Each structure stands twice: as C-alpha cells, then as structure tokens.
Amino acid sequence: MSTPLLIAVLLALTAAAYVLGRRRSVAESGGVGGVRHLHSLPSYYGSYAALWCLIPALLVLAVWTAFQSTIVTELVVKQLPQDVQQLGADRLGLVLNDVRNLAGGNVVSREVTPELRAAADHLRSLERTSAAAMAVAVLSLGIIGGGLAWRQISPRLRARNRVEAIVSVLLITASTIAIFTTIGIVLSVLFESIRFFRSVPLTDFLFGLDWSPQMALRADQVGSSGAFGAVPLFAGTLLISGIAMLVAVPIGLMSAIYLSEYANREFRAVAKPVLEILAGIPTVVYGFFAALTVAPLVRDAGGFFGLDVASESALAAGLVMGIMIIPFVSSLSDDVINAVPQSMRDAAYALGATPSETVRQVILPAALPGIVGSILLAVSRAIGETMIVVMAAGLSAKLTANPLDSVTTVTVQIVTLLVGDQEFDSPKTLAAFALGLVLFVATLGLNVIALHVVRKYREQYE
C-alpha cells in the first residue's frame, strides 16, 4: 500500500472513529433526550476517539518512513559479498546506487552480476515487506487506539478536558518546533564543521589568506591538499555588502525621510508600495538582472573612462544587492521615524526650524537607535544573500579592495562546494559547512546586536 493511500485510509478510519464515538456517547446517555447527562458535548466524545485513532498511528507512520530507507540499506549491505562490504564508503555507495537502479528497473552503470541481481531482489522484497508491515502496523494501531478510546466512552468520561489536554500538548509541540529547527541547524552545521577542523586547523581557516578548495581526484596528485584560508572570502563578502550598503542606506533613508516628512498623501500612497515591490522580487531575478543588464553596463561605463572592469565585478553585484536592500532600510526607518511623536516636530517648528533642520536635529537623533538597528539587519541580509552573488559575482578568491575586480563571497563558495557530486568525507564538502557556521554566527550576532541596540537606546515617549 502506498503511503498517500495509507494516509487516506487512516483519515477515513479517523472519521469513522469520530462518528462511532459520538454515536456511542449519545447511546450511552440514553438517547437524544439524555444528552444532558453527558459530561461533555457529544462531539467531544467523537473527537476523543478520533484523536486516539489518528495520533499514535501517524507517529508510527512518521518514524517508520524516516528510518525505513536507512534500515533497508543496512540489511542489503549485510547481504552483499564480503569483499564488496570491505569497500570504502564512497565505492559502496556507488554499488548501492546500482542495486537501487536495478531494483527500480533503471539503467545500471556496471555489469549485472548474479550478486548484484540477488541484492536488487533482496532490496525489492525488503521494501515490499516493509511497506506491507507498515500498513498493517499503522492501521491496526489506528483501530486499536480508536477502539480503546471508544470503549472508554461513558457519560461520566470527562471527554472535553481530555481532548483539550491533547490539543494543548499539540500546540506546545508545534511551538517548540522553532527551537528544534535552531538546534538542528546548530548541530548539523557544527558537527560537519568539527569534522572539517579535524583536517584543517581552525586558525588556518580563519586567518589563512589562500582559498583554493579544489581537491585532487587521486591522493598522490600534486597539490592535492587544497587550501582553506577563508580571509579572501570574508573580504569579498564585506566588499560586496559594503557597496550594497553604500547604495541602500542613503537611498533608503532619504526616501523614508522624504516620504514621511515631505511627500503629500497621494504621492506617498503610490511611491511606498512601489518601493516595497523591490522587497517581494525573488533574489534569482535580481541575479539575472545583475548578470544580464547591470554587469555589462558597469563594464561599458568603466571602459568609457578607460578603466579595466572585470565582467563579474564586485561593483555590479553590490549595486544590485543594494537595490534589493533599499526597501528593508526604507520601511524599517519609516516605522521608526513615524514613531517619533508629533509634539517634537511641532516644538521644533515653533522654534523657527525649517523642516530639514527638524529632521536633522530632532527626528534623526530621536530615531537613531531604530535606524542603526534597521541598518544592522540590512547588513545581515546582505551578508547572507546568495543568488545575486552566485549569478553575478565571480568564483576566484582574490584578496582585493578594488570594486572593479572580481571577488567571491562566503555564500558563493558554499553553493559551489555543495552543488554537484559530493563525497561526504572530503574537506572540500565539509568546508561548506564551516563557512555556513561562520555565516550563521555572523548573522545571528548582527541580529542580536541590532535588537539590543533598539531595545537599549530606544527613547520611550509618552
């Protein structure tokens, strides 16, 4: 039985449990007239039976599907000939892939030996057994759970309280998923990073000036070690983010000031949503725009002034990233500027200040913590931005401050290292996780600082 069908059958069982539970509660109370003798409304008795039918079965289903493929693979490996089992993890993975392809009726990359055929048959029979056993286990658990709950139903059963207890457990579980996601991110990135730092020392990674992660295919090849000094990546990331902030902060801040202090209502009603469109455009579109339109423009402009501009210049990527970030700066600053009370403006005007003097000497100082916070959030956004730099920035790790040169960033390297075929024990792949750890820590730190700045230095008005 396929999983979607199984889930459909389980849902049908649940619905049946609801109807039966409800009916039993009415019958136990002595017909429709006796419903008032029940502790709870009849629908709660139905829900009680339905929840007991559904939840245990779903849990088993989830655990089973999560671990099925690992266990089946393990069993197939056990059955493979001894010499195949002795192979390294990567070679064994290739053999297993062939076994899977053979079982699925796909093209196989090697000669089909009897052992391979036997392993494929074994795999297929195991998968079939597992699917059947899962269906039996899930459905019988549903029936047993629903049945037990159904038998408990009597007018004195406190069904509402029990259902509400179950629901509140579900609610708590749902809200802890955020914690588990964070733990998952930290653990997955940290584990692989620790494996990486076993082969490459932490100081070499953080302070090394040479980044060339290309590992050789054979161990005895020249220059097979690769170099994992991440400083050029950090420098490139900072360069591109810096250019982006040079574009985004003045434009974003000035438009927020203009729209909230000067513009009339009609202009504001049009311009603000249009600027916010920029925030909704997918980053891959910006990447395409950068590579197709802005990069040639920058190169031609550079050529016009007699400058030598790389075709994947940091300037082009940074400009487009700046455009992307404008709405973050402008809408966050807009909020803080609007939060400055009108009485302060009125006081400044009453003293004879012009609007611009009011903005510069009263509003901006009052709104400064919020603006700084929004700029920090924008920086963390720029550092973590991926698609624009993947499509418009280069791959060569150069340590340069020249915006016309091509640089690479942390996110670009993560993508390059992890896209395509990978073996999971080479430092090349693990380096991506180490870079991910740096990225995670940096953005997290910026966010914490931003929130702290906003909270600590915010002036409380009224």
Place this chain on the structure above:
Amino acid sequence: MSNGTPSSAGAPRRRVLDAVTGSLSRRYASERRFRLLGRIAVLSGLVFVGSLFLSIILNGYSGFFQTYVKLPVAFEQEALDPEGKRDRAALATADYGALVKKSLQAAFPDVSGRSELRELYGLVSSGAEYQLLDMVEADPSVIGTTRDVWLITSDDFDMVYKGRIDRDVPESDRRVSDRVLGWLDALEKQGAIETRFNWSFFTNGDSREPELAGIGGAVMGSFYTLLVCLVIAFPIGVAAAVYLEEFAPKNRLTDLIEVNINNLAAVPSIVFGLLGLAVLINFFGMPRSAPVVGGLVLALMVLPTIIIAGRASLKSVPPSIREAALGVGASKMQTVFHHVLPLAMPGMMTGMIIGMAHALGETAPLLMIGMVAFVVDVPRGFFDPSTLLPVQIYLWADSPERAFVEKTAAAIIVLLAFLITMNALAVFLRRRFERRW
C-alpha cells in the same frame, strides 16, 4: 522671537535679528537641497523598479513566441513503413530526421558540401522529427503523401528572425553565417516563416535545446513543493501562534521560543539548505531533488514569518470577545478555537499567502538539496526528481545559448505573475475581511 519692545540693549538685539534674517537664504537653500536629495532618493528607487521590470519584459516577451518554417515534407512509404503494415512500434522507430533533412535539401537544392549541409540541417530544431512522428501517429494515412508542415526552427534561426542576433556584425563575430541569413530571407520572401505563440513553453519540461525547453516541469515541481510546504507550515504555524499568544505562561521556555522565532526569521535562507542537506538527506536518507524535501526545508524557513503574522492578527482581536465567551461559560480552549481564531483567520491567511510567495521565489536552499538537477520529465508526485521555477530560472541563466536569455526572462515573467497574483490575493483578503474594532 523678536517682540519689538524697546529696550536699552537695542543694538545687540538688532544684530541677532540681522543674523537670523541674514542666514535665512542660506537655510532655505539647504532646505531645498535636502528636499531635492529626498526627491532624488525616491525617484532613483522608482527608476530601479522601472528599469528592472523593463529589462525583464524587453528581454522576455519574445520568449513566449516561437518561429516556425513551412516545408513540404514527403512522407515516403519506403522510409517510414517499408512493409506497409502500419505497425505502431515500427512507425515509432522510423528515421523522421531523414525526412526533415530531405525536405530541407529539396527546398534548397543548390546546397552541397558537408559543412554547408550541416548548416542547412541546423535551420530546423531536433524537435521537428517528433512533430512528424506525432503527425504520423495521429493519422497514418499521411504516409505516401507530401504535406506542407510548419516545423519548429532551431534556436539560432529563431534568434535571427526575432532580431536578437545583430545582422550588421561582421560574419566572423556572428553565430550565424551569411548563408543562413540568405536562406532566411529566401524563406521569408516565400511567406514560409511564421511566429506563433509558444504554448509548449508552458507544458514542456526542461531541454538542452532552447526552442524545446519549457517551464511545465518547473511549475509542477513548484506546485508540489509549495503544497508540501503549505500542509506542514500552516497548521504548525497557526498552532504555534495560538499557543504563544493565547496560552503560553510567561516563563523562560516561552521567552526562549520567542527569541528563537525572531532569530530564525533572520537566518540566511542558505543555512536552511545546509540543514536540509545534513539532516533530511544525509541523516534520514530522503531522496535528493524531491519536492517533499524541498517543501520541508521551505516550511521550516517560512514558519517564523507565519507565526509572527499569526500572532499579530491574534493580538488584534479585542479582549472583549474573549471575555464575552468566557463569561457565558466557554472553556479557554473553546473561547480561542470558537471565537478568537475565526476572527483572526483572515490575518493569518494573509500572512500565510505572503509566506508562500516568499517560498515560491526562494532558490538558495533548494540548490543545497540537489534540486538543480537537469530534469526533463514533468514530475508526477512528491518523490519524483523535479526542478522548481526559480531554480529553472537559475539553470537557464547559466546556459550559454543566446536563446536561453529570452526563455529565462520569460520564465521570470511567469514567476512574477504568480507572485503578483498571490500578493494581490493577500491585499484583497486584508481589505475584504479586515475589521477595525
């Protein structure tokens, strides 16, 4: 400021007034400069929006069209079905490419020589033979006759006809030789070239040939992925928002959860991709490139957005509603689920649609979990290898063929159309159901 009352210190006060009036022109000038700067900032933002859309639309509108060329094709009996049995299997394996080549040769009989012939054959797409196969399968009686068929042209030919390849560039710098241009002009004079709306762009899967590539597979992949994302993220998001806003006691755990959610909302999306790769694919052994994995990763990514929006909309339900429900004897749970949640639902739906729009446009985490594979087939389920609309855009943007530029931009137009629809729906929901208490 100056009240005009005469006093003994008249001389210095007049000097203050003079200083004020004297500085006025300077202050007004700086006021005008500041206002101008603000106007420039807003205008440059608007110009950026405009140029972005303009660049995409100008590059992409022609991607929705495809050039066809009309050629007389002789469906020869001996080439297709020498035994005359009309056996479907035999018909499917016949060499339709040879038919296309023969009809091209017949149209330009004076072409000879290997390289010239190859150039001639390159006028028509490799998909043309499948067109002929489809014709024969639909109606075997065409065998033995000669029909005028509109065949799909190759990407280079298409590009020249649409004017995307500059004819004035010297031949050595051009992808297409003068010979091909001559053939094109000859065909055009005969009225044998036509541009049609490219419906197959919406139904085909990916292809190495730009003229055959379509976004059908990517749209289906995005659909399955978003469905998984929705089914996981919406119930969990609503449940978490309800718990945190309505039930959670003020304690360490709740604070921790709140801080976590706020921080997760700011974690770069690529980190979620790393999570998916390390946990879902390597630890749980889930298949690569499958919509179910993509949906899970995107669900974790948009969950904070949905929770934050959900809490905001729960917060906007006035306490009087809760008090009234509690007052007539509803339990806390009944109050929330029967009265507060229905009133907060439009706001939650709005937040969810915006979250889904965000997920639809996201690319970076999907690259991590292997959704960049070249997938020709349109996916049919949650476990089929598939590609997504933004990933398809990324893949095409990387392709060297000139014709993929317009396909990329056309795919972006489709993606933006989806996003605009979703956001318009969110705005509509907000306008329609928003209640001011």
